[in-house]
Amino acid sequence: MQGVAQAGADGLLVTHLPNVYYLCGFTGSTGALLVESGRVTLFTDGRYAIQSREEVRHARVRVTRGSSLAAVGEYLRKGKKARMALDPAHLSVAEKSVLRRAAGRKMRWLARGGLVEELRAVKDAQEIVRMRSAARLGCIVFEEILPLVKPGVRELELAAEIEYRMRRRGAAGPAFDTIVASGTRAALPHARPTAKRLRKNELVVLDLGAILAHYCCDLTRTVYLGRAPARIRRWYQAVEEAKAAALEALRAGVAAGEVDAAARRVLRRSRLGQYFVHSTGHGLGLEVHEEPRLARGQRKLIRAGNVVTLEPGIYVEGVGGIRLEDDVAVFSDRNEVLTSAPRRFLEL
Amino acid sequence: MQGVAQAGADGLLVTHLPNVYYLCGFTGSTGALLVESGRVTLFTDGRYAIQSREEVRHARVRVTRGSSLAAVGEYLRKGKKARMALDPAHLSVAEKSVLRRAAGRKMRWLARGGLVEELRAVKDAQEIVRMRSAARLGCIVFEEILPLVKPGVRELELAAEIEYRMRRRGAAGPAFDTIVASGTRAALPHARPTAKRLRKNELVVLDLGAILAHYCCDLTRTVYLGRAPARIRRWYQAVEEAKAAALEALRAGVAAGEVDAAARRVLRRSRLGQYFVHSTGHGLGLEVHEEPRLARGQRKLIRAGNVVTLEPGIYVEGVGGIRLEDDVAVFSDRNEVLTSAPRRFLEL
Numbered sequence: 001m002q003g004v005a006q007a008g009a010d011g012l013l014v015t016h017l018p019n020v021y022y023l024c025g026f027t028g029s030t031g032a033l034l035v036e037s038g039r040v041t042l043f044t045d046g047r048y049a050i051q052s053r054e055e056v057r058h059a060r061v062r063v064t065r066g067s068s069l070a071a072v073g074e075y076l077r078k079g080k081k082a083r084m085a086l087d088p089a090h091l092s093v094a095e096k097s098v099l100r101r102a103a104g105r106k107m108r109w110l111a112r113g114g115l116v117e118e119l120r121a122v123k124d125a126q127e128i129v130r131m132r133s134a135a136r137l138g139c140i141v142f143e144e145i146l147p148l149v150k151p152g153v154r155e156l157e158l159a160a161e162i163e164y165r166m167r168r169r170g171a172a173g174p175a176f177d178t179i180v181a182s183g184t185r186a187a188l189p190h191a192r193p194t195a196k197r198l199r200k201n202e203l204v205v206l207d208l209g210a211i212l213a214h215y216c217c218d219l220t221r222t223v224y225l226g227r228a229p230a231r232i233r234r235w236y237q238a239v240e241e242a243k244a245a246a247l248e249a250l251r252a253g254v255a256a257g258e259v260d261a262a263a264r265r266v267l268r269r270s271r272l273g274q275y276f277v278h279s280t281g282h283g284l285g286l287e288v289h290e291e292p293r294l295a296r297g298q299r300k301l302i303r304a305g306n307v308v309t310l311e312p313g314i315y316v317e318g319v320g321g322i323r324l325e326d327d328v329a330v331f332s333d334r335n336e337v338l339t340s341a342p343r344r345f346l347e348l
Numbered sequence: 349m350q351g352v353a354q355a356g357a358d359g360l361l362v363t364h365l366p367n368v369y370y371l372c373g374f375t376g377s378t379g380a381l382l383v384e385s386g387r388v389t390l391f392t393d394g395r396y397a398i399q400s401r402e403e404v405r406h407a408r409v410r411v412t413r414g415s416s417l418a419a420v421g422e423y424l425r426k427g428k429k430a431r432m433a434l435d436p437a438h439l440s441v442a443e444k445s446v447l448r449r450a451a452g453r454k455m456r457w458l459a460r461g462g463l464v465e466e467l468r469a470v471k472d473a474q475e476i477v478r479m480r481s482a483a484r485l486g487c488i489v490f491e492e493i494l495p496l497v498k499p500g501v502r503e504l505e506l507a508a509e510i511e512y513r514m515r516r517r518g519a520a521g522p523a524f525d526t527i528v529a530s531g532t533r534a535a536l537p538h539a540r541p542t543a544k545r546l547r548k549n550e551l552v553v554l555d556l557g558a559i560l561a562h563y564c565c566d567l568t569r570t571v572y573l574g575r576a577p578a579r580i581r582r583w584y585q586a587v588e589e590a591k592a593a594a595l596e597a598l599r600a601g602v603a604a605g606e607v608d609a610a611a612r613r614v615l616r617r618s619r620l621g622q623y624f625v626h627s628t629g630h631g632l633g634l635e636v637h638e639e640p641r642l643a644r645g646q647r648k649l650i651r652a653g654n655v656v657t658l659e660p661g662i663y664v665e666g667v668g669g670i671r672l673e674d675d676v677a678v679f680s681d682r683n684e685v686l687t688s689a690p691r692r693f694l695e696l
Binding site: 027028029046047048049050051087088089090091092093094095096097111113156157159160161163164167168170172173177187188189190191192195277278315317 | 441508525
């Protein structure tokens with residue numbers, strides 16, 4: 001990894017599991033990958049002795065007794081390396097202490113955040129293929145459950161149906177807790193599904209994501225049960241236009257914050273700006289929230305190979321909410337919207 | 349919280365979300381709770397403005413723009429407190445930097461791990477009621493899916509059925525990724541379900557947990573498809589005996605390590621000790637892994653109100669594995685096994 005040398009380090013300790021998977025294929029729940037020039041070593045414990053042997057590519061495996069981080073430290077203490085980089089966002093203060101104690105005082109630890117995330121943000125052709133499949137699965141599930149979205153059904157039941165159908169179609173599971181938020185609960189951007197039953201004349205926000213072959217999709221649609229009042233239709237229209245404006249702004253070379261600004265501008269023009277309480281989107285891949293972040297003031301440039309969500313929304317306390325979300329792959333010359341679920345306002 | 353004063357601090361910053369929920373009822377995904385004498389404050393962001401108002405008890409809410417930790421730091425900078433405790437296991441190195449920068453140099457941060465976890469390890473009567481319900485739900489689901497455990501079905505399909513049925517019965521979701529591991533895959537203690545189909549003459553490990561009203565259950569059973577060879581039956585018998593020995597050893601006042609040793613002794617006597625590659629159990633509650641840990645050498649004493657799993661297992665590469673797990677509540681005068689799923693060897 002070029003970034004490591006540039007960072008002035010002899011190597012990089014990778015502790016964030018999606019990064020470990022990305023670099024060596026290991027899917028266990030405990031492990032640390034030490035990247036040195038010419039040598040990559042996965043440290044994991046006895047539970048993963050067999051599994052790591054089956055999965056790991058491009059790295060040796062050391063099965064440790066007890067803490068893998070302590071083992072990394074002891075290994076480094078015996079070696080000649082003097083400066084190791086690590087990502088401070090993915091190591092707890094307590095883990096750092098274990099590492100420091102085991103490695104000894106001579107080792108200098110350099111805080112270098114996001115090196116692997118930078119690599120992951122740019123998807124290669126094979127990753128795009130997987131993300132297309134994940135997005136397709138999400139959309140199929142959405143269309144499958146639409147007939148079930150009707151008065152009387154509980155939010156929790158719908159969420160269960162959604163996740164069940166994902167898995168039946170091969171997903172490892174949901175990429176995040178499925179959101180089914182109806183009526184005034186739709187005004188909570190991160191509502192958990194409850195035992196509340198859907199009622200006529202309510203908005204229903206459905207936000208779902210599946211993990212297929214390790215890659216995530218993330219899809220939101222908002223529907224109305226019954227015939228919507230004119231105000232709600234206007235809101236829907238405005239959110240859809242905000243998403244379209246973000247898609248228009250999204251291309252390699254622009255600042256991520258510009259994409260956010262494009263969506264925000266549309267909602268502000270419709271006097272809905274104050275109801276848009278989160279950012280416009282985020283990168284998507286092995287994790288459901290990755291680089292780049294499409295948020296206010298983000299100067300990082302969009303690159304070909306980025307896959308992001310576009311998901312403007314408005315949340316009006318006491319009334320409800322509307323969020324619309326698609327997944328989009330950025331290429332050098334065009335965008336590809338990976339999610340094909342219907343975009344028109346569905347009044348069910 | 350008494351422990352805070354004992355720890356020589358003016359207050360405690362709680363950053364681990366299950367701890368935040370335990371202390372104030374907030375269920376959002378971002379928030380930090382500052383516990384000072386006479387005043388408790390939840391810091392969270394705009395996404396949770398409405399939700400926090402609905403949920404939070406025993407605390408004021410401050411809705412922050414941007415990072416909640418930066419807001420905590422700025423709040424403390426203006427105050428008179430000089431020494432704040434935090435749990436280094438639940439704060440990343442990067443978050444600590446944000447906090448330190450915002451709070452200023454005068455603030456001393458004391459590393460005090462596990463204060464809230466100590467409280468949580470002892471369940472009160474209402475928590476035990478909830479855990480009983482969660483365990484019952486897990487057992488009902490296990491019995492429901494037993495007829496589906498037969499040659500031809502895929503591991504992934506069974507996992508989907510299990511999680512679907514949990515949710516249909518009111519669970520918020522699985523407490524962890526459901527394990528369905530068949531044949532030689534059963535030799536992986538933390539196998540993920542795959543597209544592999546179950547076959548005749550195989551062991552199948554089913555490890556499932558549901559979250560019901562915030563509390564987890566955790567249940568493992570191992571079944572055999574067909575008539576098991578004598579060796580496999582002996583193994584099953586040994587694992588069941590190891591679990592019984594752990595249950596026998598489990599009582600208020602003994603060291604947690606003693607419970608582990610009791611299970612280990614039985615397996616060693618059956619010459620299966622080397623195949624028992626993990627610890628005997630763990631506390632269970634709002635999280636699926638809590639205090640106390642029933643592991644080698646743990647000197648912490650078991651207390652009345654602890655709820656723990658007992659889950660010895662053996663893993664034989666190339667053959668398969670057997671794990672059996674129950675959830676047990678410890679009272680001053682007796683234990684209550686919360687999980688009632690059948691314990692006899694099922695040959696399906």
